[in-house]
Amino acid sequence: METTHLNKKQRLEKNQNCHFDDLPDDLIISILCNLASSASSPSDFLTVLSTCKRLNRLALNPLVLSKAGTRTVAVTAENWSDSSQRFLKLCSNAGSADACYALGMIRFYCLEKKRNGAALLAKAAIRSHAPALYALGVIQFNGSGGSKSDKNLRAGVALCxxxxxxxxxxxxxxxxxxxxDGYGCPRNxxxxxxxxxxxNAREVACTLRSFLSIKEGEMTFPVKEIHPVNRFLKDWFGPGGVKLSEGxxxxxxxxxxxxxxxxxxxRRCSVCGTVNYCSRGxxxxxxxxxxxxxxTRLTDLWLAQVAAEIGEELPPEYNEDVENIFAQR
Incomplete structure (x- = not known):
């Protein structure tokens, strides 16, 4: 009679076959490419890396990283680290235009690496990345990273x-x-x-499309939402962040x-002079x-102060001049 030791668990035969192992690499890479382009946050994509060795290897395939979209590379200033910079660099080296744009803007404005940042923006612009083209245009308009004489209005207009x-x-x-205004080009x-x-028409259309898509339960990128790169810049230099140099x-x-x-x-507001803008847009x-x-409130206060100092009412044409300035905006 065969006896079984009571302290030992009986081994049950289980089917050890894993159907995932039967899938070809090309199919998994195709799925990962779709994930990289449509992920709603970097963590949605990076979680795959810790699933298993095979997914980790395939997710770091240059073809997959080249598809990394805006939200996949949307790192935040709060979570910025060497590892997040390495991830953006991997994606940019693989050919992701969104990663080139994000890393280029961060290096140009935040990390004081103007030449490298501009090169990454140019790399994205070559791939017809619209935000990168516009960003380079703003840099040319302002002569950012150089002196006032480095402004190139014609190049800025061409990029825009x-x-x-x-x-x-x-x-x-x-x-x-x-x-x-005839700024950098013939006036028309x-x-x-x-x-x-x-x-304005495109802005309204994007807003309506976002609203309809939200009602249908789809993932969207509403036009009124701040771009992740702009959000990074605001948080980087915002309260509790890096302090700008004096002036x-x-x-x-x-x-x-x-x-x-x-x-x-x-450029400053020509009326009150209290606000600054990087572009006319x-x-x-x-x-x-x-x-x-x-x-308008500041102008009214200033006019009232002037009237009180001179002890008489201002001529009507003063108010008309101010109203004309506002009407031109």
């Missing part, structure tokens, strides 16, 4: 024009204001107004986050959202 041709809203708005008020109308300010538009690279680099957006009210 290329970005606008892809349909980038900020570039459309910037190009429209340049054409209206009609054409400039057409670009501004197109930018430098940030763009006053809440959705931008760009800092000055030299004193008096950005940011100035127009901030004027529409909040500064119109703040600037």
């Amino acid at each position: 024009s290329r970005s606008a041709s892809i349909g980038y809203i900020d570039a459309l708005r910037e190009l429209g204001h340049c054409l209206q 008020v009609t054409e400039g107004r057409r670009y501004l109308i197109q930018a 430098l300010t940030m763009c006053s538009h809440d959705g931008c986050g760009r800092p000055e690279t030299r004193a008096n680099e950005f 940011c100035q127009a957006l901030d004027w529409r959202v909040k500064h119109k009210v703040d600037c």
Whole structure:
């Protein structure tokens, strides 16, 4: 009679076959490419690396990393580290335009590596990455990273024009204001107004599309949401972050986050002089959202103070001049 030791567990035969091992690498890489392009956060993609050795190896395949999208490389200033920089560098070396743009902006404005940051932005721009083209245009308009004499208005207009041709809203708005003012290009008020109308129409269309997609339960990137790179810049130089050098300010538009690279680099509001903007597009957006009210209030206070000092009412044409300035914005 066969006896079994009571202290030993009986071994049960189990099917050790794993169907995942039967899948070809090409199929898994294809799935990982879709994940890299559509992940809602870096953690959604990086979690795959810790699943098993095979997924870790395939997820780091250059073909997969080249598909990394905006949200996949959306690292935050709070979680910035050497490992997150290495991840962005892996993706940018693999050919991800979004990673090149993100790492380029971070190195140019945050890490004081102007040459390397500009090179990464150019690498993304070569791939027709609209935000990178626009970012390079802003750098050319301001001469960022150099002196005032390094401004190249014609190059800025050309880069914005290329970005606008892809349909980038900020570039459309910037190009429209340049054409209206004759800034870096021959003045053409009609054409400039057409670009501004197109930018506003696209903005409304994106907002409606985002609203409809949210109702259908789809993942979207609403137009009013701050781009992850701009959010990084705002948090990096925001309260509790890196302090800007004396005399430098940030763009006053809440959705931008760009800092000055030299004193008096950005343009100021011509009426109140209390806010600074990296571009005409940011100035127009901030004027529409909040500064119109703040600037009007400051102007009214200034006029009242002048009237009190001279002891008489101001001539009507003073108010008319101020109203004309506001009407032109």
